[in-house]
Every structure is written in structure tokens, then in C-alpha cells.
Amino acid sequence: MPTAIVLFSGGLDSTTCLALAKVSGYECHTVSFDYGQRHKAEMQAAQALSAHYGAKHHVIRLPTESFSGSALTDNSIDVPDHTGDSSIPVTYVPARNTIFLSFALGLAEVYKASAIFTGVSSIDYSHYPDCRPEFIQAFENMANLATKAAVEGSPVHIKTPLLHLSKAQTIALGTTLGVDYSQTISCYQANSSGEACGRCDSCSLRKQGFAEAKLTDVTRYTTPA
Amino acid sequence: MPTAIVLFSGGLDSTTCLALAKVSGYECHTVSFDYGQRHKAEMQAAQALSAHYGAKHHVIRLPTESFSGSALTDNSIDVPDHTGDSSIPVTYVPARNTIFLSFALGLAEVYKASAIFTGVSSIDYSHYPDCRPEFIQAFENMANLATKAAVEGSPVHIKTPLLHLSKAQTIALGTTLGVDYSQTISCYQANSSGEACGRCDSCSLRKQGFAEAKLTDVTRYTTPA
Numbered sequence: 001m002p003t004a005i006v007l008f009s010g011g012l013d014s015t016t017c018l019a020l021a022k023v024s025g026y027e028c029h030t031v032s033f034d035y036g037q038r039h040k041a042e043m044q045a046a047q048a049l050s051a052h053y054g055a056k057h058h059v060i061r062l063p064t065e066s067f068s069g070s071a072l073t074d075n076s077i078d079v080p081d082h083t084g085d086s087s088i089p090v091t092y093v094p095a096r097n098t099i100f101l102s103f104a105l106g107l108a109e110v111y112k113a114s115a116i117f118t119g120v121s122s123i124d125y126s127h128y129p130d131c132r133p134e135f136i137q138a139f140e141n142m143a144n145l146a147t148k149a150a151v152e153g154s155p156v157h158i159k160t161p162l163l164h165l166s167k168a169q170t171i172a173l174g175t176t177l178g179v180d181y182s183q184t185i186s187c188y189q190a191n192s193s194g195e196a197c198g199r200c201d202s203c204s205l206r207k208q209g210f211a212e213a214k215l216t217d218v219t220r221y222t223t224p225a
Numbered sequence: 226m227p228t229a230i231v232l233f234s235g236g237l238d239s240t241t242c243l244a245l246a247k248v249s250g251y252e253c254h255t256v257s258f259d260y261g262q263r264h265k266a267e268m269q270a271a272q273a274l275s276a277h278y279g280a281k282h283h284v285i286r287l288p289t290e291s292f293s294g295s296a297l298t299d300n301s302i303d304v305p306d307h308t309g310d311s312s313i314p315v316t317y318v319p320a321r322n323t324i325f326l327s328f329a330l331g332l333a334e335v336y337k338a339s340a341i342f343t344g345v346s347s348i349d350y351s352h353y354p355d356c357r358p359e360f361i362q363a364f365e366n367m368a369n370l371a372t373k374a375a376v377e378g379s380p381v382h383i384k385t386p387l388l389h390l391s392k393a394q395t396i397a398l399g400t401t402l403g404v405d406y407s408q409t410i411s412c413y414q415a416n417s418s419g420e421a422c423g424r425c426d427s428c429s430l431r432k433q434g435f436a437e438a439k440l441t442d443v444t445r446y447t448t449p450a
């Protein structure tokens with residue numbers, strides 16, 4: 001059975017990825033990062049969902065300094081409401097996906113994994129540069145020059161099954177796989193019970209996804225949806 | 226004045242890099258990683274040398290789990306004596322340079338640095354895949370697709386001034402720049418006073434470098450050199 005490392009926030013996208021990796025026959029390790037982000041309820045969701053899918057859950061605690069200057073980690077910057085603006089927002093975290101994928105690469109080598117799954121999408125995303133296909137391809141190229149495993153003939157593949165899916169398509173796919181989205185947390189500022197704000201970029205995209213997929217939005221909101 | 230992030234272990238190579246970055250006119254930030262490696266005396270040397278060169282020193286504490294399986298971090302594996310063998314040794318740490326450079330990339334964006342210096346060499350190295358020129362080029366390509374800074378027109382350059390230098394050439398270069406190599410620590414198992422074993426791969430390459438450069442080996446050894 002091949003092994004996969006799944007970058008796993010406990011959100012809608014990464015849970016869909018995990019369900020896909022499982023159904024594709026991978027033994028899965030999930031990896032979550034704790035870097036002082038606001039949405040700590042995510043971590044509990046990630047743990048419970050990993051257990052549900054029989055995946056070993058790794059939590060990597062990272063120093064927050066290199067992530068300063070983002071509304072996701074700096075309490076002095078407010079998480080903005082969704083505006084539909086196409087510029088890179090203040091929720092952007094410097095080099096985040098690069099750092100996450102680099103740790104996944106280390107874990108992949110340790111656990112002899114042939115795949116790293118990440119739920120990035122180039123369709124309904126928040127204009128983060130490190131969610132684009134060209135970034136993912138460049139990371140895979142680099143990764144396969146970086147490790148002893150790759151040099152010795154066991155390359156790693158960065159799997160991005162949601163890259164060309166809209167949020168609605170992702171939700172439709174996950175629903176066919178039996179994903180219970182009420183247990184996933186996408187909100188940038190979920191409360192300690194895991195209830196979503198319903199207003200941030202992430203909530204807005206998710207809400208719109210359920211609407212477009214013509215599926216009931218099972219998200220638990222703090223304010224009426 | 227341009228700003229640079231310098232990957233900095235407090236060893237011979239990275240100290241030469243720092244001296245070069247300074248003389249090239251960069252305002253420097255040094256970054257060291259604490260990941261449970263054996264040679265903690267390095268960290269004290271890194272701090273003292275950063276202060277000497279007027280660089281702001283960042284220490285990033287990383288979880289050790291993703292670095293398991295290496296003689297540098299796992300006390301159950303002995304650091305081997307130098308053999309001259311050309312295979313990838315047990316001191317190899319999975320995805321180490323990828324992870325280090327990824328954090329440097331995050332810091333580069335936060336501090337608006339246009340360069341990241343790393344002291345890798347493809348000549349007198351220990352057969353680590355992530356010290357090869359093709360890896361460095363692939364990392365730079367990836368980095369400039371990853372960040373908001375790059376997308377907005379401020380790319381980062383990965384500077385590897387020692388890439389094609391032998392250890393002897395590096396020592397000769399650093400000596401002309403006034404580097405005090407007695408304060409640098411390269412040994413994989415330096416003691417708490419910063420004295421080197423004189424037998425590991427790293428000590429062996431360094432010792433040979435001083436000999437080939439026809440310069441006095443100022444390294445402090447625990448056993449007679």
C-alpha cells in the first residue's frame with residue numbers, strides 16, 4: 001500500500017483531499033501546523049477527522065516570527081470581511097505553503113511516502129501566489145532534487161486533486177465520498193466551539209460553494225447564515 | 226542599503242558567507258535553527274559571530290520529529306568517522322536545506338530582503354543532494370513563484386558564493402576578509418566548550434582545507450590535531 005502525507009488543516013478542502021487519498025488506496029499521515037493562527041478550533045477538528053479516516057496525525061508547532069505581518073497570525077490586524085477584491089489580501093502569510101510543503105517533504109522521506117496531497121485550488125482561492133499551478137510544479141521539481149530518496153530513485157509527487165475545481169465542485173466531490181462537512185472548519189476566525197463567522201473570505205467562498213453545488217450548507221455559524 | 230538573510234550555523238562556511246555579505250554592502254539578518262542537533266555549542270558561536278558582524282540573529286526552534294533518522298539528531302545513531310566514501314551518509318537530514326531555505330524565504334519577505342546567502346559547496350561537501358547547484362537553482366525558481374513580494378516585482382536571489390570553491394579556497398577567501406576561524410565551529414559533535422572532535426566528516430574536510438590552503442589550522446580540538 002503506498003503512503004501519502006496529507007497537508008491537513010481540518011478544513012473543507014484538506015478533508016476532501018484526505019478522503020480522496022484514502023479512496024485512492026493510500027496509507028495516510030496527516031500533518032497540521034500550529035503557528036499561532038487564530039483558528040485553533042481547526043486543530044481539534046483536524047485531530048478528530050484524522051482519527052475518523054485512520055490517518056496518523058502529526059502536529060508541527062512552528063515559531064510565529066517568520067509569519068508576522070498577516071491578519072491570520074497578528075492580532076493587531078483585523079481579519080477583513082469578504083470584498084471580492086482581486087489583490088493579495090492581508091490574510092496572506094509569507095512563504096506559508098513553501099514551509100508547509102517543505103516539512104511534508106521531510107516527513108515523506110522519513111515515512112517513505114510517494115505522494116504529498118495538498119488541497120490548493122487555483123479557481124476559488126484568495127489570490128495567494130503559492131496556490132497557483134506554476135508554484136506547485138516548481139516545488140515538485142525542487143523537491144525531487146532535494147532528497148536522498150529522490151536521488152536514489154523514489155521521487156515524490158505533489159498531488160493537487162482540487163487544483164482545477166471550484167469550491168462547488170469540491171463540495172460535490174466530497175459529498176459523493178461521504179465527507180461530513182459539518183465537522184470541517186474553514187473560517188479564519190472560528191470561535192472555540194468551531195463556529196464560523198460567516199463573513200470572512202473563507203466563509204464567503206465556502207457559503208457560495210454550497211449554494212452553487214445546490215447542497216445544504218451544513219456549516220455551523222455563530223451568526224445566522 | 227540592500228538587505229540579506231544569511232543561513233548561519235556559526236561554522237566555517239556560513240561565517241565566510243556572512244563576512245562576504247557584509248563586505249558586499251548588505252544589511253544582514255542571520256538565521257540559525259535549533260532542531261535538537263548535537264552541536265549546540267554552534268548556537269553560542271552563531272550568536273557571538275552575528276553580534277561581531279552587526280547582524281540581527283534569529284533563532285528558529287524546530288520540532289525534531291521531521292528530522293528523525295539522522296546521526297545529527299538521533300542519539301541512537303553514532304556519528305561516523307570520516308571514510309572518504311561517496312554515498313549519502315547517515316548524517317544526512319531529510320529535507321533540511323529545503324526547510325531552512327523556506328524559513329529564510331519567509332524572513333526575506335518580512336524584512337524585504339533581496340538576497341538569501343547560504344554557504345553550500347558542491348566541491349568539498351558530504352554528498353548531500355541539497356547542496357548541489359541544480360537544487361539551489363530549482364529552489365530559487367520555486368521561491369520566485371511563491372511570494373507576494375516576487376509576484377509584485379521584488380524577486381529574491383539565492384546567493385551561493387562558495388558553491389564552486391573548495392574548502393581550502395573558502396578558508397583562503399575568508400582569511401583575506403579577516404574571518405577569525407578559531408571562533409567558528411564545524412564539528413558534528415563539538416563539546417560544550419566548542420572543541421572539535423577532529424575525526425568526523427566535517428572536521429576532516431576542514432582540517433584538509435587548512436592544510437591545502439597552507440594556513441595554520443586555528444580550530445580548537447579536544448584531541449591533538
